[in-house]
Amino acid sequence: NAGVTQTPKFQVLKTGQSMTLQCAQDMNHNSMYWYRQDPGMGLRLIYYSASEGTTDKGEVPNGYNVSRLNKREFSLRLESAAPSQTSVYFCASRRPSGTLTFDGELFFGEGSRLTVL
Amino acid sequence: QKEVEQDPGPLSVPEGAIVSLNCTYSNSAFQYFMWYRQYSRKGPELLMYTYSSGNKEDGRFTAQVDKSSKYISLFIRDSQPSDSATYLCAMKRGGSYIPTFGRGTSLIVHP
Numbered sequence: 569n570a571g572v573t574q575t576p577k578f579q580v581l582k583t584g585q586s587m588t589l590q591c592a593q594d595m596n597h598n599s600m601y602w603y604r605q606d607p608g609m610g611l612r613l614i615y616y617s618a619s620e621g622t623t624d625k626g627e628v629p630n631g632y633n634v635s636r637l638n639k640r641e642f643s644l645r646l647e648s649a650a651p652s653q654t655s656v657y658f659c660a661s662r663r664p665s666g667t668l669t670f671d672g673e674l675f676f677g678e679g680s681r682l683t684v685l
Numbered sequence: 686q687k688e689v690e691q692d693p694g695p696l697s698v699p700e701g702a703i704v705s706l707n708c709t710y711s712n713s714a715f716q717y718f719m720w721y722r723q724y725s726r727k728g729p730e731l732l733m734y735t736y737s738s739g740n741k742e743d744g745r746f747t748a749q750v751d752k753s754s755k756y757i758s759l760f761i762r763d764s765q766p767s768d769s770a771t772y773l774c775a776m777k778r779g780g781s782y783i784p785t786f787g788r789g790t791s792l793i794v795h796p
Contacts, residue, residue, distance in 0.1 A: 610788035613783065
């Protein structure tokens, strides 16, 4: 059971280049999230998707776009990368509500480390 | 002022010590309080959660919530080098699925 898988794990970009971070989960979760983590800033929400076909902005959406391709996959795109987007990016998913287990837990991938020069 | 405040540390303790990690918050609507553990170069994993006020114990770990003071704590007894990690508090309102995270506290337990 792989859980949440992110690719690539590492990437170096030049300013102005574009790229897409991929995320897939195999837990049949409805909700998926993209966070960035910077030293001293904690986890900040970029975008989330409550269910297939819906996406909403989080705290820091500027410079990013997302696509909820299907229930399993949620991608994050940087159209024109900037040095301020150097960060570690985490994808997460959440199990559906309505079960007896705690539905507030987020399951995270291992992160994608992005450097923009 | 951030909704959730957490001292980033690092907190360095000897093996066997009792560790206290804390967060304060300003939003009185928060009802669920969580602690995530994040090892170096890994994603965070849920360690414990509590609902409303009170204590919850799981092995060497105890989570404590004081809603009147808007203060939560995680205690680790008999700390081990394997406990060395960053601990992030998180909290959310009932019915919301967007938790608010603290900055995380880096804990180092040295042998």
